[in-house]
Every structure is written in C-alpha cells, then in structure tokens.
Amino acid sequence: xxxxxxxxTTPAAPTTPDRPSxxxxxxxxxxxxxLADGRLPAGAHAHSGGLEAAVALExxxxxxxxxxxxxxxxxxxxxxxxxxxxxxxxxxxxxxPVTGGSxxxxxxxxxxxxxxxxxxxxxxxxxxxxxxxxxxxxxxxVWPHSTLDELAAATRRGPHQPVALGAVAAVAGLEPRxxxxxxxxxxxxxxxxxxxxxxGLDPYSVYAVLAxxxxxxxxVATAAAAQAHAAPADLPAWGAPLLDVSxxxxxxxxxxxxxx
Amino acid sequence: xxxxxxxxxxxxxxxxEGQPDGxxxxxxxxxxxxxxxxxxxxxxxxxxxxxxxxxALVAALCRALSAECQLAVVTNDIYTTEDADFLLRHGVLPxxxxxxxxxxxxxHTAIRDDISANLEAIEDLQGSLPPLDxxxxxxxxxxxxATFSNGLVDHQVFVVDVAGGDKVPRKGGPGVTRADLLVIxxxxxxxxxxxxxxxxxxxxxxxxxNLPVLFTSLTEDPxxxxxxxxxRELLSVPAR
Numbered sequence: 001x002x003x004x005x006x007x008x009t010t011p012a013a014p015t016t017p018d019r020p021s022x023x024x025x026x027x028x029x030x031x032x033x034x035l036a037d038g039r040l041p042a043g044a045h046a047h048s049g050g051l052e053a054a055v056a057l058e059x060x061x062x063x064x065x066x067x068x069x070x071x072x073x074x075x076x077x078x079x080x081x082x083x084x085x086x087x088x089x090x091x092x093x094x095x096x097p098v099t100g101g102s103x104x105x106x107x108x109x110x111x112x113x114x115x116x117x118x119x120x121x122x123x124x125x126x127x128x129x130x131x132x133x134x135x136x137x138x139x140x141x142v143w144p145h146s147t148l149d150e151l152a153a154a155t156r157r158g159p160h161q162p163v164a165l166g167a168v169a170a171v172a173g174l175e176p177r178x179x180x181x182x183x184x185x186x187x188x189x190x191x192x193x194x195x196x197x198x199x200g201l202d203p204y205s206v207y208a209v210l211a212x213x214x215x216x217x218x219x220v221a222t223a224a225a226a227q228a229h230a231a232p233a234d235l236p237a238w239g240a241p242l243l244d245v246s247x248x249x250x251x252x253x254x255x256x257x258x259x260x
Numbered sequence: 261x262x263x264x265x266x267x268x269x270x271x272x273x274x275x276x277e278g279q280p281d282g283x284x285x286x287x288x289x290x291x292x293x294x295x296x297x298x299x300x301x302x303x304x305x306x307x308x309x310x311x312x313x314x315x316a317l318v319a320a321l322c323r324a325l326s327a328e329c330q331l332a333v334v335t336n337d338i339y340t341t342e343d344a345d346f347l348l349r350h351g352v353l354p355x356x357x358x359x360x361x362x363x364x365x366x367x368h369t370a371i372r373d374d375i376s377a378n379l380e381a382i383e384d385l386q387g388s389l390p391p392l393d394x395x396x397x398x399x400x401x402x403x404x405x406a407t408f409s410n411g412l413v414d415h416q417v418f419v420v421d422v423a424g425g426d427k428v429p430r431k432g433g434p435g436v437t438r439a440d441l442l443v444i445x446x447x448x449x450x451x452x453x454x455x456x457x458x459x460x461x462x463x464x465x466x467x468x469x470n471l472p473v474l475f476t477s478l479t480e481d482p483x484x485x486x487x488x489x490x491x492r493e494l495l496s497v498p499a500r
Contacts, residue, residue, distance in 0.1 A: 041374035046364035134376035197365040259362035259377070 028173035034142075035169055036182040038189055043134030047127060048194035048258035049073065049187065053246035055198060066195050067209045070188045074213070074220055076240040078187030081162040082224030083235045084115050085183040086176035088166025090228040092147055093175070105150050107232075108163055114232040115160040121244035123251035125160075127260035132165075133158025139168030147171055176228035177221070184221040188213060194258060301330075301392035302495055303382065305371060305408035307435055308419035309428075310401030313445040313478060315343045317419055318398050320484035321491065322352035329393035329495060332357045332385040334378055336367050336400045343398060359385055367400025368407075375412040393495060404433030415494060417487070421446040426455040429463040437467045441474065441490055448477040 038044060054060040054069055088111050095104030119125045136158065140148050151159055151167050158164070162183060169179035192210055196203050227235055247260060296302065306314050318333060325331055333353060335343035337360065344360040347353050359381040363370040370377055382395055397413055399406060408416045418439035420428045423446055429436055436442060442464055450457050457475065464473045474486045 039373065041376055043374060043376045043380075045366060045369050045374050046362050046377055048364065130377075130380070134380060137376055137379065194364065256362065258364045 031143075031169075031172040032174055032178045032182060035165075035172060035174070035179075036185045038193060040138060042138040043131050044186065044190055045193075046259045047131065047190055048198065048260065049191035050240075050243045050247055050250075050260070051191035051194045052198060052256060052258045053250035055195075057246050057249060058242070061199065063201060063205055063209055066192065066201065066206065067212070069191060070209065070213060071216065072240060073191060073243070074184060074187050074217060076238040077243065078184055079220050079224055079238050080115075080118055080236050081165075081187055082180040082183040082221055083227045083230075084111055084160070084162035085166040085169065086180040086225050086228035087111055087230065087232065087235060088163045089170045089174065089176045089179045090166075092167050092170035095147065104147060105154055108151055108159065108167065109154060110232045111166075111235075112155065112159050112163050114235060115162060118237045118239070119160070120239070121247050123247045123260065124244060126251075127247070128160045128162075129155075129158040130259070131158075131161040132163060135161060135164040135168060139164070139171065143168060143172045145171035177225035180221040180225035180228070181217075184217045184224070188217065198257065296391075296393050296495070301332075301382075301386070301395050302415075302491075303395045303397060303413045304491065304494075305397045305399065305413035305416040306419060307371065307399040307402065307406050307408060307416060307439070308443075309403060309421075309424060312401075312419045312421040312424060313476075314398050314401070314419050315346050316478045317417075317443065317445065317476070317484055317487065318343075318396055319347055319350055319352045320478055320482055321396060321488055322347065324483040324485070324488035325394065325491065326353060330390055331394045331396070332359075332382075332389060332392055334359050334361060334381045334385070334395065334397045336361050336363050336370050336378065336398060343400075357385070357389065363400055368402045368405070371397070371399045371406065371408045371412060373409075375409050378412050394491070404428070404431060404435055407434040407438065415440040417441045417443055419443045419445055422450045422455040422457065422460065423453050425453075426457075426460045427463075429460050429467060432467050436464070439471070441472050441487070442468060443487060444473065444475050446477060446479075447475045448479055 034040060050073070051060070051069065060066065060069055088108055091107040091111065092104055115128075116125060119128060132155070136148060136152050140152065148167060148171060151164070159167075165183055166179055169182065188210060192206050195201050196206055224236070250256060250260065306318060308314050322331060322333065331353070333347060335347070335358065337343040344358045347358050348355055361370060361377045361381050378397060382397070385395065386392055397408070399408070416439045418435035418441070420436065420442070422444060429442070429444070444460055444464065447457060449455070461473065461475070472490070474490065476484055476487060478484060
C-alpha cells in the first residue's frame with residue numbers, strides 16, 4: 001500500500017485564483033529531504049550496513065544478492081530502526097512545548113536501552129552509537145536545540161542511531177511518520193551505495209532495485225510509524241542473526257574499507 | 261611552571277565532569293584544549309596523491325616535534341589502519357596518540373564533505389590525552405582534487421613528489437593551488453626520473469602566488485626540517 005507517503009497524505013487545499021494555497025504538505029518536507037539525503041554530513045558514507053561483510057562471507061556479488069540482502073535488512077533491522085526513530089521523534093515532540101522536560105530525557109533513555117537489548121552484536125552496538133553521535137553532532141549544528149544538547153550530555157558514547165535520528169527529526173520539525181520513512185530509506189541506501197562503490201555494480205541497475213523495493217519500503221515505514229506511540233518494550237524486535245555474526249567477524253578484519 | 265600546573269588542574273576537573281567547556285555538548289563542538297594557553301590544538305591536514313610520501317612526512321614530523329609539543333595523529337587510509345600501523349611500527353608515536361578513521365572507499369569525503377568521523381577521532385584523542393598542542397590529520401591517498409574542509413583543519417599541507425612527474429604543479433587542482441603549504445617531496449629521485457625541479461618550482465609559484473612551497477627529501481632529511489619549522493612557527497613553539 002502506498003497511500004500514505006509524506007508528500008501525498010494531506011490533500012492540497014482548494015486553490016483560488018488570487019490567493020496562493022497553503023502548502024499541501026503538513027510536515028517540514030524540505031527538512032525530511034535534508035535528513036534523508038546520503039550527503040548529510042553524519043558519517044553514513046563510511047558504513048556499509050553489513051554489506052562489506054556479506055560480500056566476503058556470504059558471496060554477495062551481484063544485483064540478485066543485493067536485492068535479497070536489502071529485503072532482509074529492511075524487514076528486520078530496518079523495521080526496528082524505523083519504529084524506534086518514530087518513537088523517539090514522538091517522545092521529543094510531546095516534550096517540545098515545555099522545551100524537553102525531564103520526561104523526554106527519560107523516555108529517550110528507555111528507548112536507547114530497549115534498542116541496546118535488540119542489538120546483540122557488540123560491534124553493531126558500537127557502530128550504531130558512533131553513527132548516533134555523528135548524527136547528533138550534525139543536528140546540533142544544523143537544527144540547534146536544547147533537547148539535542150541534553151541527549152548528547154546523557155549519552156556519552158552517543159545514543160543509538162535511531163534515537164538520535166528521531167530526536168533530530170523532531171527538532172527539525174518532522175513528524176514520526178516522516179522519520180520512519182527516513183530510517184527505512186537509510187536502511188537500504190547505506191548498503192546500496194556501498195555496493196556501487198565496493199562491487200562496481202551499475203548504479204542505474206542498483207537504483208532500479210531500490211525503486212522495485214518501493215512498495216516494501218512504504219509498507220515497513222507505515223507499520224513502523226503506526227507504532228510511534230507504543231510502549232518502548234512493545235516496539236518491534238526483529239533480528240538478523242547473520243548480520244550480527246558477520247558484523248562481529250568484519251570488526252576483526254585487519255583490512256576493511258567500511259567502518260561496519 | 262605555575263601556569264601549566266593551573267591549566268592541567270582545570271583540564272582534569274573539566275574532564276571528570278565530561279563537559280569540556282561546561283556549556284557545549286561533547287557531540288557538538290571540539291572542546292578547547294588548554295595545551296596552547298586555552299586554545300584548541302592546532303589542526304593541520306596533510307593530503308596528496310597516493311605514494312607521494314604523506315605518511316613518511318607525518319612520521320618525520322612526529323620525530324621532529326613530539327619531544328617539544330603534545331602531538332597526536334589521525335589517519336584516513338583507505339585500508340583503515342595501514343598508515344596508523346606504519347606510524348606505530350616505526351615507533352614514532354605511542355598507540356594511544358594515533359587514531360585511524362575508516363572512509364568507506366572515499367578518503368576525500370571523510371576530509372571534506374562529511375568530516376564527522378575525523379572530528380570524533382580528534383575529540384576522542386583530546387578526551388583521552390593530556391592537553392594537545394598539535395593534531396596532524398593525514399588524508400588517505402587521493403587525487404589532485406582532494407582538499408580539506410576548514411571545519412576540520414586550521415591549515416593544510418599538500419604533498420606531491422617529483423616521481424609523479426614534474427608537470428604535477430602545472431596541472432593545479434585545489435591541493436596544489438590553495439593548500440597553505442605545498443611540499444614537493446623525493447627531490448633525491450629527480451635525477452632518476454628526469455624531473456626538472458626548477459620547472460616544478462616555477463610552475464608551483466605561478467599557481468600559488470605568495471603561498472609557500474618547500475622541497476624535501478625525507479631520505480636525506482628524515483626530520484623534514486623545513487616543514488617542521490613551518491609548523492613550529494604556526495604553533496609559536498620555539499625550536500630547541
């Protein structure tokens with residue numbers, strides 16, 4: 001079902017000839033594009049989302065392998081990341097009128113703990129926190145807000161990336177469903193662009209794979225966004241054991257091109 | 261020295277609180293290092309094509325400067341730890357003063373477009389070492405278009421070598437034309453590769469105007485004397 005993308009959920013208000021209609025998009029759509037763009041200086045370019053390990057350990061060499069990898073990733077860790085991003089965003093938004101009360105900090109900390117429990121691989125935990133810290137650094141400069149300062153102070157090694165994404169998205173003016181799309185997008189774009197660089201795959205073919213996955217991505221983002229207000233313990237806990245194992249092995253390599 | 265003593269007390273106190281300047285978050289800004297009278301450490305980027313001698317220059321600078329200032333190095337080799345291992349293997353810096361940053365096949369991205377991993381590495385070094393005076397950020401080997409972001413470094417050195425051909429300075433590119441210092445390395449090989457150093461000097465000055473150019477041979481001068489002197493001037497640390 002693709003009926004609820006951020007751009008099209010709210011129908012445009014009827015236009016009159018001499019008064020411009022209000023923007024048809026309720027969200028800060030421009031902010032969503034900034035946040036979802038791989039060129040955002042938040043560290044993602046150095047990560048492959050487990051793809052570099054899969055190339056070496058599971059013989060992922062071509063578009064067929066890449067598509068299977070992306071489907072598996074978005075259905076598991078992608079879904080979890082999207083749900084936690086949406087929940088973190090909802091939590092920060094609910095605290096915003098009182099400029100991030102202590103309730104927000106506690107909720108974000110709870111989400112961070114729950115995500116830690118869903119991430120058995122220490123190497124993946126480290127990668128997620130590093131990316132969270134880098135995203136927070138970016139957010140603090142681009143959308144300065146006391147909530148982000150508090151989150152940075154509360155998580156010395158950095159929050160998990162989805163928690164940081166939700167918080168940054170909220171202060172950038174985004175709603176939970178928008179950040180769910182950003183998270184799902186990120187979960188496939190990181191390994192897809194890594195595949196182009198690492199395997200020399202034809203970039204048009206890779207983007208055609210990504211386009212084919214569109215319905216799947218919409219469905220996962222929709223499901224994740226629907227859980228934005230669930231209790232942290234009830235958020236999804238899909239796992240990808242092969243990704244956990246291969247990331248652990250990857251972290252021991254002497255020579256690697258990607259940080260994870 | 262009383263002043264130094266006061267500085268290190270302040271630093272320890274700040275570190276234990278985990279908020280280096282008491283107001284900005286650890287993820288948001290580079291904390292000031294009291295090592296240079298409260299100034300942040302001087303950050304110098306060292307870039308240039310593959311094989312031009314960047315790592316050898318960094319090693320030489322470590323040998324020349326590590327006894328007289330608090331120094332750390334961040335490397336951006338495409339093979340992640342190769343350059344860091346070189347520095348450790350040659351014993352020029354202890355392991356805790358060297359950090360390697362992974363660059364995901366794009367060394368230039370990590371020093372120019374998305375500098376976050378390098379900033380993290382510098383902050384980690386600042387957080388784990390006594391107040392630093394100087395951080396050298398060595399880029400991975402790249403091409404003539406690579407250049408450092410001024411959000412990452414204060415000054416940049418671009419290293420080319422005579423064996424890469426004496427036309428390199430004429431080709432230009434942001435490294436050759438805009439770097440604060442252009443180092444033309446391996447002058448000892450000039451006779452073997454038929455490179456004309458005078459042509460290189462003339463072209464470099466034509467491209468760079470008044471910006472400095474230094475010729476080095478690290479085999480003949482393992483301390484990179486002229487480059488070390490250039491950095492000392494920036495640091496305002498008198499040579500021993």
